[in-house]
Amino acid sequence: MEPLVAHPLKCSGPKAKMFAVLLSMILCTVMLFLLQLKFLKPKINSFYAFEVKDTKGRTVSLEKFKGKVSLVVNVASNCQLTDRNYLALKELHREFGPYHFSVLAFPCNQFGQAEPRKSQEVESFARKNYGVTFPIFHKIKILGPEAEPAFRFLVDSSKKEPKWNFWKYLVNPEGQVVKFWRPEEPVDAIKPLISQMVGQIIIKKKEDL
Secondary structure, three states: OOOOOOOOOHHHOHHHHHHHHHHHHHHHHHHHHHHHHHHOOOOOOOHHHOEEEEOOOOEEEHHHHOOOEEEEEEEOOOOOOHHHHHHHHHHHHHHHOOOOEEEEEEEEOOOOOOOOOOHHHHHHHHHHHHOOOOOEEOOEOOOOOOOOHHHHHHHHHHOOOOOOOOOEEEEOOOOOEEEEEOOOOOHHHOHHHHHHHHHHHHHHHHHHO
């Protein structure tokens, strides 16, 4: 009887190895595609596409401001600029709002710890002391990994990150950032551009009638 001789398995040949490598590459490609579908979201190109929280923690869609001109401001109660800015913003909102323009205020405590109050307290403080009628939202973070996505959109679009309280971003009716102003710049400097943009909205509405 002939002794048993161990023969190499055919599946261990070069073709089998090539097949295994090809299969691994296909599986990796599929996995990457699935990860992209899960984690890569379409790029948002409008400020009004975001949702934020109001001072009571309720979700608010910024879509309700689409079609208007918006001046988005990071506000604070205990800042040397508080009085001047709140009063000027109140007059700006009264002059041009609320149908075609709105000031949108976002309290933030990251600049000089100037906003220690809770969100509802901020709203009450601004209404009582300055008589503001424009929307005040939930206190947010602007800097760091926990930055509010809606505000981060403004920063990324303008390429300018706030360095202090009361930075102002002007957003057009489509949700794109038009211009920004530093806190020390007078609100009166913003009026001509707001007036022009509001005028364009009114003309367009008349033409559409």
